[in-house]
Amino acid sequence: MDVRLTLKKGPLEVEIEASDDDDYQSEVLEILEFLESNEEQILELDTSTGGPDPEPDQASVTADWGDDTEPSSSDEQNNNNTRVETETEEASPSVEFASELNISSEQLTEVIDIDPELEEEPFIVADTTGFGETRQERQLHGTLILLGTWQECYGADRVYSSDLKDALEFSGIDPDQLTGIYHNIEGTDSYFDRSGRGPSATVALTRPGLREARSRIRELVGV
Structure with missing residues (x-):
């Protein structure tokens, strides 16, 4: 029977594939020791990559919407203000x-x-x-x-x-x-x-x- 192991540490991901006959346990131990001994460097690497992509700000979302989509919340507020003023006058x-x-x-x-x-x-x-x-x-x-x-x-x-x-x-x-x-x-x-x-x-x-x-x-x- 084939065996597949995945080890994750910060941004690093290691996969090991082996059969029952292979001595994969020693290899796993070596990898774990490596990860533990270099944990600080791995965490620094994770920080330098910036983690997950930040959410785009509202301005970029508005620009990407184009003319056929709904306006941003700021545009909606302006429209609401205009509508309220008009209704007040009427x-x-x-x-x-x-x-x-x-x-x-x-x-x-x-x-x-x-x-x-x-x-x-x-x-x-x-x-x-x-x-x-x-x-x-x-x-x-x-x-x-x-x-x-x-x-x-x-x-x-x-x-x-x-x-x-x-x-x-x-x-x-x-x-x-x-x-x-x-x-x-x-x-x-x-x-x-x-x-x-x-x-x-x-x-x-x-x-x-x-x-x-x-x-x-x-x-x-x-x-």
């Missing part, structure tokens, strides 16, 4: 409204504060002193802008009159005796759809009112 409540007004969302938010989460009421950050010579004229101007923003940007069908008064006050417009704008200014009755009384009173813009609101927002932006 999700902003002011973007679509600004587009309908043919202005940028930056122009819109420079004159009207719009909560990205749509939890806080909008208010006008631009100077409102030029909205009219009387309090009612300023109230009318501000109400149109705020209700237009509520309906077009926030998606609100109706707005509580109490919330409207708060938004006017935040905008620097005196909200006292607000109901006067619905009766005392000619032509404004067609702008508003009012319902209820007291704390439950609500108001919304009609189509003519919404058109007027858009016009005044564009005027406020300066276009």
Whole structure:
């Protein structure tokens, strides 16, 4: 019967083939003694060879992939960042409204504060002193802008009159005796759809009112 022995030490590998009749044991012992006596040199040889091939770095992997394969993790991160920024802009409540007004969302938010989460009421950050010579004229101007923003940007069908008064006050417009704008200014009755009384009173813009609101927002932006 043939016998095959393999001896391994570091990078060295020795094979011995013999038959049962051969005296291979003495040869094995000699090889073992040689390996033991030269162990330090063998280990140094193993170190100098550098051991197993190191894994290629990410840059070389990316270069070897070519154009038909998936990008590296760094490219994926860049793409993810771009996608997140795009989705954030698309999700902003002011973007679509600004587009309908043919202005940028930056122009819109420079004159009207719009909560990205749509939890806080909008208010006008631009100077409102030029909205009219009387309090009612300023109230009318501000109400149109705020209700237009509520309906077009926030998606609100109706707005509580109490919330409207708060938004006017935040905008620097005196909200006292607000109901006067619905009766005392000619032509404004067609702008508003009012319902209820007291704390439950609500108001919304009609189509003519919404058109007027858009016009005044564009005027406020300066276009």
